[in-house]
Amino acid sequence: MPEIKIGDRLIGDGHPTYVIAEIGVNHNGIPQLAFELIDIAVNCGVDAVKFQKRSLEKLYPKKYLDNANAGEKSMRYLIPILQRVELPDNVYVDIAAYCRKKGVTFLCSPFDPESADFLDGLGVPAYKVASADLTNLPLLDHLVKKGKPLIISTGMSRPDEVDFTVKFLKERDARFALLHCNSTYPAAFEDINLRYMDQLRKYDVPVGYSGHERGIAVSTVAAAIGASIIERHITLDRTMDGPDHAASLEPQGFQKMVRDIHQVCLALGTGEEKFFSRGEILNREVLAKSLVAARRIEAGEEIQAEMVAVKGPGLGLSPQRYPELVGRTSERVIEEDEPFMEGDLGHKAVLDIEHALPMHWGFTVRFRDFAELLALKPRLLEFHFTDQDLDEHYPGTDYDLQLVAHAPEFWERTLVDLCAEDEKQRLDSITLMQKTIDLAREMAPHFKGTPKIIVHPGAATLDHHNHDKNTLYANLRRSVGQIDTEGVELLLENLPPHPWYFGGQWLTNAFMDAREIKDFVTSLGMKICFDTSHLKLYCNWAHVDFYEQAQVLLPLADHLHLADGSGLDGEGLQIGEGNIDWVRFFQVAKDYRGTMIPEIWRGHQHGGAGFMLAIQRLSDAYHAAQRA
Numbered sequence: 001m002p003e004i005k006i007g008d009r010l011i012g013d014g015h016p017t018y019v020i021a022e023i024g025v026n027h028n029g030i031p032q033l034a035f036e037l038i039d040i041a042v043n044c045g046v047d048a049v050k051f052q053k054r055s056l057e058k059l060y061p062k063k064y065l066d067n068a069n070a071g072e073k074s075m076r077y078l079i080p081i082l083q084r085v086e087l088p089d090n091v092y093v094d095i096a097a098y099c100r101k102k103g104v105t106f107l108c109s110p111f112d113p114e115s116a117d118f119l120d121g122l123g124v125p126a127y128k129v130a131s132a133d134l135t136n137l138p139l140l141d142h143l144v145k146k147g148k149p150l151i152i153s154t155g156m157s158r159p160d161e162v163d164f165t166v167k168f169l170k171e172r173d174a175r176f177a178l179l180h181c182n183s184t185y186p187a188a189f190e191d192i193n194l195r196y197m198d199q200l201r202k203y204d205v206p207v208g209y210s211g212h213e214r215g216i217a218v219s220t221v222a223a224a225i226g227a228s229i230i231e232r233h234i235t236l237d238r239t240m241d242g243p244d245h246a247a248s249l250e251p252q253g254f255q256k257m258v259r260d261i262h263q264v265c266l267a268l269g270t271g272e273e274k275f276f277s278r279g280e281i282l283n284r285e286v287l288a289k290s291l292v293a294a295r296r297i298e299a300g301e302e303i304q305a306e307m308v309a310v311k312g313p314g315l316g317l318s319p320q321r322y323p324e325l326v327g328r329t330s331e332r333v334i335e336e337d338e339p340f341m342e343g344d345l346g347h348k349a350v351l352d353i354e355h356a357l358p359m360h361w362g363f364t365v366r367f368r369d370f371a372e373l374l375a376l377k378p379r380l381l382e383f384h385f386t387d388q389d390l391d392e393h394y395p396g397t398d399y400d401l402q403l404v405a406h407a408p409e410f411w412e413r414t415l416v417d418l419c420a421e422d423e424k425q426r427l428d429s430i431t432l433m434q435k436t437i438d439l440a441r442e443m444a445p446h447f448k449g450t451p452k453i454i455v456h457p458g459a460a461t462l463d464h465h466n467h468d469k470n471t472l473y474a475n476l477r478r479s480v481g482q483i484d485t486e487g488v489e490l491l492l493e494n495l496p497p498h499p500w501y502f503g504g505q506w507l508t509n510a511f512m513d514a515r516e517i518k519d520f521v522t523s524l525g526m527k528i529c530f531d532t533s534h535l536k537l538y539c540n541w542a543h544v545d546f547y548e549q550a551q552v553l554l555p556l557a558d559h560l561h562l563a564d565g566s567g568l569d570g571e572g573l574q575i576g577e578g579n580i581d582w583v584r585f586f587q588v589a590k591d592y593r594g595t596m597i598p599e600i601w602r603g604h605q606h607g608g609a610g611f612m613l614a615i616q617r618l619s620d621a622y623h624a625a626q627r628a
Contacts, residue, residue: 002204004149004175006126007105008544009047011177012206015543016265017223019258020107020128020151020231021046022210024244029085033236035098041234044255045262048105050128050231051095053115054086085242089118096122107151113142120146128231131155131183131210134165144169150176151229153210154200155183166203177206177229180222186247187212194222201226212247216257223261224268230261266568288314290339291325297334302327308340315605316340341606356615357586357622359560360402360595363604363611367395373608380404381447382454382597387411390435394443402595403447404559406454407436415501417458418479419472419510426475429458430482437488444487451488452559452595454529459510460499472510473520480524491559492521493529497541498569512538514552527558531599533572536565536580546580551588560596562618572601574610575617582621583628590625 003012011018021041027034034051041049087095092108099106109128110116116127116139127143129136131153143150150169154162162178169176180197192213200207208229209222219230233248249257294309301307305326310319316339317325324345334340362380363373367389370381380402383389387408409416411432418433420426433455440451459472466472476492483490494517495508511517512534521528530553539546564578565571575582575598598618603610 002206004126004177004206006048006107006149009105010543011228013226013228015228017227017261018048018208018229019046019261020048020050020229021254022050022231022233022244022248024050024052024109024233025082025085026233026235026240026242026244026248027051027085027087028240028242029087031087031091031094034087034091034095037234037236038095038098038102038104040236040251041254042102042104044234044251045258046104048107049099050107050109051087051092052109052111052130053092053119054082054111055114056082056086092118092122096124110139110143113139116143116146120148124148126151129153131157131181135161137165137168140165140169140174141172144172144174148175150174151179151208151231152176153179153181153183153231155181155210159199162200166205177208178203179208179210179229179231180227181210182212185212185244186214189213189218192218194218194225197222197225197227214247216249216253216260219257220260220264224264230257232257269567284314286313288312289319290314290316291319291322292316292337292339293334295336297330299330299332301330303330303344309337311337315602317342317344321345342609343606355619355623357619358593360593361615362401362404362595362597363608364406364597364599365604367392369604371396373604373611374399376608376612380595380597382406383443385436385439387432390432390439394439394446396446398446401447402449403440403443403451404454404595404597405436405440405443405451407433407456409456410501415458415460416456417460418455419457419459419476421466421471421475426479430479433483437483437485437490441487452529453485453488453490454493454559455490456495457492457511459495460501460506460508463505463507465507466509469510469516473516476510476520477524480526489527489558491527491529492517493531493561494534494538494553496531496534496537496565496569496571498537500569513542513544514549518552518556521556528553528556529559529561530554530557531561531563532580532585533561533563533565533578533599536578537568537571540565540579541568547584547588550585554589554592557592558594560592560594561599562596562614563599563601572599574600574603575614575621582618583624586622586625587628 003010009018023037027037038049096106106124107126107128108119108124109130110119126149129150129152133139134152134154134157178200180200182192197207206228209227210231211219219232223230233244234254235245235248235250238245238248238250289310289312292309292311294307297307303325325340360379362378362382364382364384365373366384382404384406385408416429416432417425418429437453440453444451457476495511497508497512499506499508535549536546539549564573564575564580566573566578598611598614600610600614603614
């Protein structure tokens with residue numbers, strides 16, 4: 001699959017569209033306007049901002065620079081503008097530094113070798129080549145020798161010229177992308193010929209679109225049909241004086257375009273898999289159907305068609321299993337309306353405890369069901385509390401097991417959020433965490449070791465991201481400092497990008513990236529609960545490597561939640577039913593010997609069948625990793 005890398009971003013098929021805000025010369029030679037346009041572009045969510053750098057004395061004969069009227073009419077118009085808008089070198093230095101500060105990639109089009117050398121000194125990670133220079137082989141050769149990827153626009157070029165330049169670049173092993181482009185400012189819709197991107201794909205390089213049309217629709221459609229890069233001009237006002245303003249987007253339009261491109265990319269997916277989102281899983285349980293007993297069935301009875309009905313919820317055998325069920329002999333008493341299970345088809349979940357992976361594993365439980373899972377011989381119990389559970393008392397006896405308590409994630413319709421900017425929500429969340437710890441302390445004498453308390457930090461907003469991470473982490477630091485953790489170990493859990501709370505589009509704003517988490521917890525001397533499913537979803541969303549992130553998190557972990565994940569919110573999947581390569585994971589996690597649970601969605605049902613299957617699959621993957 002053809003791709004290039006700019007900074008830490010991979011660009012090509014299968015990766016998010018890389019959006020470049022072309023500031024170009026729309027700063028009109030005013031440094032403050034250049035910085036203002038950077039701020040606007042960053043607020044729009046772009047990946048890079050791009051400028052232009054020229055040494056005019058290297059590009060045009062002196063007679064034209066001295067008297068633009070000596071050339072064609074277009075020279076009379078353009079040369080004075082270029083002379084007026086070229087920024088001093090020291091301003092470019094400040095711009096590059098400002099982009100680093102703002103967390104956006106600084107790109108620039110060099111129009112001559114001297115400018116390319118200057119930009120190289122500023123540390124540009126790639127060079128953008130303007131349409132006018134697609135045929136400029138001396139400049140291209142100079143850029144290729146810099147060893148950095150090129151993004152080349154193909155506007156105003158004939159197909160044979162593109163062929164020639166592509167061959168020239170490939171002979172030099174250059175890494176480059178091609179942008180379809182119509183170099184009219186603004187371009188008429190009927191002249192854009194967007195499908196020509198398909199012709200550029202024959203070169204086996206990433207293909208994108210550099211647009212100069214009015215509006216945002218064409219660029220959004222370009223992303224939908226596979227543009228790996230979208231470049232558009234940005235301006236404060238399309239009516240400003242200058243060659244590119246009329247073909248540019250104003251801030252509001254640019255922001256909408258970036259939003260639409262990102263949404264289109266998310267909606268396109270990979271086309272290679274279909275998985276249940278968390279919302280679908282919840283709806284499926286309520287609305288889907290199961291095979292149930294139409295009357296009481298005795299052990300030893302042959303199951304006949306009239307003994308079987310179809311009713312909700314979808315917690316038992318699928319109605320598609322009806323042919324497998326009819327004619328079997330029941331091995332148990334099945335009450336009327338009780339769902340048929342896998343065991344009724346002869347499929348028994350068996351766990352080879354003697355050869356399980358060498359971790360202190362256990363299961364997630366509630367007060368109402370933990371006793372029945374003790375037969376599976378866990379080494380720990382992780383009680384997942386609701387806010388109402390915190391008003392109850394432990395109903396059991398003494399066990400030689402580790403105690404883990406998972407704090408509630410919400411109460412009523414309010415999220416637990418230790419990062420909250422709303423002070424009441426933050427303090428109420430602390431109160432709920434303290435109640436969790438108090439209940440764990442009450443339970444501790446009945447278990448062994450120090451209780452571990454699993455807490456979700458929060459940092460979620462509805463529909464719109466909160467980009468002020470510094471405040472979120474500062475609030476989290478304050479909250480942790482206000483919780484009394486005497487006698488327990490507090491473990492913050494890494495979070496998924498799109499948590500499922502009460503419906504709606506929730507977005508997580510912090511405590512997802514491994515390096516951010518490491519910086520935070522090491523500064524406080526804390527450990528974490530590492531959730532593999534959450535990390536996989538974050539890595540899918542952020543397009544970063546899961547195993548590299550896992551390698552950072554594992555030394556920080558004192559408890560694991562192991563589950564598979566797929567897409568952006570397909571969490572808690574059974575081991576082997578998502579996208580995690582578990583053999584590879586255990587090659588990274590080969591030294592971990594702490595506590596863990598398989599946090600499989602509904603794994604506790606049917607006597608813990610899902611948990612047993614997960615432990616067996618994890619054990620198989622662990623031993624395969626040891627043999628590899």
